[in-house]
Amino acid sequence: MQYIDNIIFLILLVAGFGLFAKSLLKIYRNIRLGHEINRNDRKSERWSTMARVAMGQSKMVKRPVAGILHLFVYVGFVIINIELIEIIVDGLFGTHRFLASVFGNGFYSFFTATLEILALLVVIGVVVFFIRRNFYGVKRLTMKELFGWPKHDANWILIIEFALMMAFFKMNAADWVLQQRGVMPVLGSFPISSTILGPVFTNFGDGFLHFTEKGAWWFHFVGILFFMNYLYYSKHLHIILAFPSTWYANLDKKGKFNNLDSVTKEIKLMMDPNADPYAAPAEGAEADAPSKFGAEDIFDLNQVQLLNAYSCTECGRCTSVCPANITGKKLSPRLILMKTRDRLEEVGRNIDKNGKFVDDGKKLLNDYITKEELWACTTCNACTDACPVLLDPLSIIFEMRRFLVMEQSAAPQELNLMMTNVENNAAPWQYNQADRLNWAND
Amino acid sequence: MDFNIKTMAEYAAEGKSPEVLFWVGCAGSFDDRAKKITKAFCKILNKIGVEFAVLGQEESCTGDPAKRAGNEFVFQMMALTNIEVLNAYEVKKIVTACPHCFNTLKNEYPSLGGHFEVVHHTQFLKTLMEEGRLKIEGGAFKGKKITFHDPCYLGRANDEYEAPRILLEKLDAELVEMKRCRTNGLCCGAGGAQMFKEPEKGNKDINIERTEEALSFEPKVIATGCPFCNTMMTDGVKHFNKNTEVAVKDIVELLAEADDL
Numbered sequence: 001m002q003y004i005d006n007i008i009f010l011i012l013l014v015a016g017f018g019l020f021a022k023s024l025l026k027i028y029r030n031i032r033l034g035h036e037i038n039r040n041d042r043k044s045e046r047w048s049t050m051a052r053v054a055m056g057q058s059k060m061v062k063r064p065v066a067g068i069l070h071l072f073v074y075v076g077f078v079i080i081n082i083e084l085i086e087i088i089v090d091g092l093f094g095t096h097r098f099l100a101s102v103f104g105n106g107f108y109s110f111f112t113a114t115l116e117i118l119a120l121l122v123v124i125g126v127v128v129f130f131i132r133r134n135f136y137g138v139k140r141l142t143m144k145e146l147f148g149w150p151k152h153d154a155n156w157i158l159i160i161e162f163a164l165m166m167a168f169f170k171m172n173a174a175d176w177v178l179q180q181r182g183v184m185p186v187l188g189s190f191p192i193s194s195t196i197l198g199p200v201f202t203n204f205g206d207g208f209l210h211f212t213e214k215g216a217w218w219f220h221f222v223g224i225l226f227f228m229n230y231l232y233y234s235k236h237l238h239i240i241l242a243f244p245s246t247w248y249a250n251l252d253k254k255g256k257f258n259n260l261d262s263v264t265k266e267i268k269l270m271m272d273p274n275a276d277p278y279a280a281p282a283e284g285a286e287a288d289a290p291s292k293f294g295a296e297d298i299f300d301l302n303q304v305q306l307l308n309a310y311s312c313t314e315c316g317r318c319t320s321v322c323p324a325n326i327t328g329k330k331l332s333p334r335l336i337l338m339k340t341r342d343r344l345e346e347v348g349r350n351i352d353k354n355g356k357f358v359d360d361g362k363k364l365l366n367d368y369i370t371k372e373e374l375w376a377c378t379t380c381n382a383c384t385d386a387c388p389v390l391l392d393p394l395s396i397i398f399e400m401r402r403f404l405v406m407e408q409s410a411a412p413q414e415l416n417l418m419m420t421n422v423e424n425n426a427a428p429w430q431y432n433q434a435d436r437l438n439w440a441n442d
Numbered sequence: 443m444d445f446n447i448k449t450m451a452e453y454a455a456e457g458k459s460p461e462v463l464f465w466v467g468c469a470g471s472f473d474d475r476a477k478k479i480t481k482a483f484c485k486i487l488n489k490i491g492v493e494f495a496v497l498g499q500e501e502s503c504t505g506d507p508a509k510r511a512g513n514e515f516v517f518q519m520m521a522l523t524n525i526e527v528l529n530a531y532e533v534k535k536i537v538t539a540c541p542h543c544f545n546t547l548k549n550e551y552p553s554l555g556g557h558f559e560v561v562h563h564t565q566f567l568k569t570l571m572e573e574g575r576l577k578i579e580g581g582a583f584k585g586k587k588i589t590f591h592d593p594c595y596l597g598r599a600n601d602e603y604e605a606p607r608i609l610l611e612k613l614d615a616e617l618v619e620m621k622r623c624r625t626n627g628l629c630c631g632a633g634g635a636q637m638f639k640e641p642e643k644g645n646k647d648i649n650i651e652r653t654e655e656a657l658s659f660e661p662k663v664i665a666t667g668c669p670f671c672n673t674m675m676t677d678g679v680k681h682f683n684k685n686t687e688v689a690v691k692d693i694v695e696l697l698a699e700a701d702d703l
Binding site: 136205251252254255256257259260263264266267268270271293294321322323326327328329330331356372375376378379380381382398401402403404405406411412414416417418419422423426427428429431433434435436437438439440442 | 443447451466468470471472476480482484496497498499501502503504505507508509510511512513514515517518519520521522523526545547548549553554594595599600601625626627629630631632633634635636637638639640641642643644645646647648651652675676
């Protein structure tokens with residue numbers, strides 16, 4: 001029975017990672033419901049963008065307070081994950097502080113001390129984040145659109161991270177006291193936990209400390225597995241998807257909106273005096289025409305837009321700089337992404353249940369995102385510039401406008417007038433093209 | 443105008459081609475306020491002897507408002523027609539005083555077959571200044587407080603923040619920056635075809651929010667680089683009854699005035 005711990009550990013490990021892999025596959029499947037889009041060009045530029053923005057957090061520090069605290073949590077998280085290797089080896093083979101034998105005692109002390117300091121920074125980060133979010137009243141974090149699950153989700157993340165760090169300190173402190181007593185081999189250095197918990201723990205007996213150390217270790221391990229699987233349900237997915245999102249980001253000038261090739265063909269045909277309007281389409285030509293113009297539901301968006309929806313961490317930097325939102329209009333770029341994700345997940349559940357998507361009578365347009373929101377956008381690109389992970393809510397708004405106008409002819413009346421003027425007079429106002437040079441003679 | 447504005451057709455008839463095509467744009471052609479910007483720019487070009495032409499009756503809307511409203515069909519009809527005209531005249535370089543025309547010609551025409559060097563009027567004048575062809579002196583604006591409102595389609599959309607500022611600095615004015623400037627600039631409210639419709643319901647209009655911010659610095663002039671921004675800010679200044687104290691002017695108007703043109 002002495003291997004029972006190791007067997008339970010193995011089962012938990014396999015189950016935890018297995019479930020996580022299943023979630024990731026589901027996300028991958030859902031993202032692939034969108035159109036393909038070619039974003040595999042300019043590879044070196046993409047790698048460097050990802051390194052700079054996702055790994056280097058270059059856009060986070062634009063707001064220094066949130067940026068630096070986020071950097072604490074981020075760096076802490078990344079480095080503390082090295083410890084996961086140790087946890088896995090110790091758990092599987094029943095070793096204790098396995099990395100000490102790899103690193104050597106001196107470097108291991110440096111390593112554990114670094115982890116402790118980072119863990120402290122993480123704790124500071126999450127505590128300040130919690131206060132900011134719940135009591136300090138940062139507008140973008142307390143807006144109505146976050147009420148309910150988004151708010152609870154955010155708080156759960158912070159609480160879990162706090163609890164994980166506390167378990168880490170507890171484990172180290174108990175170990176440190178036992179090491180001082182010569183019960184455990186002296187491995188590592190624990191400046192933080194020995195300071196804050198050491199004095200308390202010295203009052204306890206060896207048995208209790210062993211139990212505490214083991215208990216905290218298991219808590220930490222199970223906590224990590226739980227947290228990993230929680231990601232699927234959470235906005236915290238950004239810790240993984242920020243990387244592909246920045247890699248697949250739009251590298252063109254922000255003002256460059258895509259031209260629909262299918263429309264170009266039509267118009268060239270219209271303008272070509274030699275074209276035969278009754279000619280049958282060439283073989284295979286029909287196949288590459290899109291089934292519709294613009295986007296009505298998630299199936300009409302591209303895969304990067306769907307990936308964006310999963311990557312959004314609902315920080316609201318986009319919404320806080322959106323001129324429409326600032327002046328009280330219903331549009332919130334963050335909400336555009338959140339609703340896209342909500343719809344995408346609903347479609348995903350529909351597929352899980354039915355094996356394939358069965359029409360549920362709903363669409364992203366109207367059932368989730370309203371026309372009023374879409375028409376409030378000035379396409380100013382403040383949202384896309386503000387996003388710390390280069391998401392593009394504007395492209396979704398734009399595609400949905402295309403659908404409204406080109407499929408449903410549902411533009412506001414004044415815009416219809418403008419478009420008619422452009423079409424007939426070659427100007428958005430009702431002036432004659434022949435009068436274009438009148439200013440020169442005024 | 444006290445000099446002759448030549449068209450591409452006239453140049454072609456003479457068998458010549460100008461240094462640059464001035465793309466006037468719909469606002470610059472028809473809007474009474476924006477026409478003043480058009481004329482001021484022409485006066486500057488004329489004074490320093492830049493050979494330029496306009497398309498005149500052969501110019502159409504670039505299609506920007508239709509595109510951003512979602513009507514790709516009307517946009518491409520305009521774009522392909524314009525490209526045909528521009529290519530027929532073998533146009534190489536285009537300058538425009540409208541960031542929306544600038545953006546569309548520069549970014550969205552190439553994949554439709556229109557490859558031109560496109561510059562915003564502030565970029566063009568900055569280059570002329572660097573080449574020593576354009577001399578700017580403070581004149582009327584020396585020491586006066588000016589704040590510049592970044593047009594989204596010049597700034598964030600195309601990363602040009604410096605050209606307008608470099609020109610303004612030459613006026614020896616006191617240039618004050620709003621908190622929301624450069625990449626943080628706040629839209630005037632006209633982009634994305636909003637110019638042509640009533641705004642959605644909200645607490646206030648975007649141009650009012652923006653003008654409020656500009657006016658908080660008590661500037662003599664709010665400088666703009668876009669005819670639509672100009673309209674929106676002018677309306678905003680009127681809203682606050684400040685139109686006698688604060689002027690809303692395009693950068694080329696300031697340059698022309700400083701030079702007494």
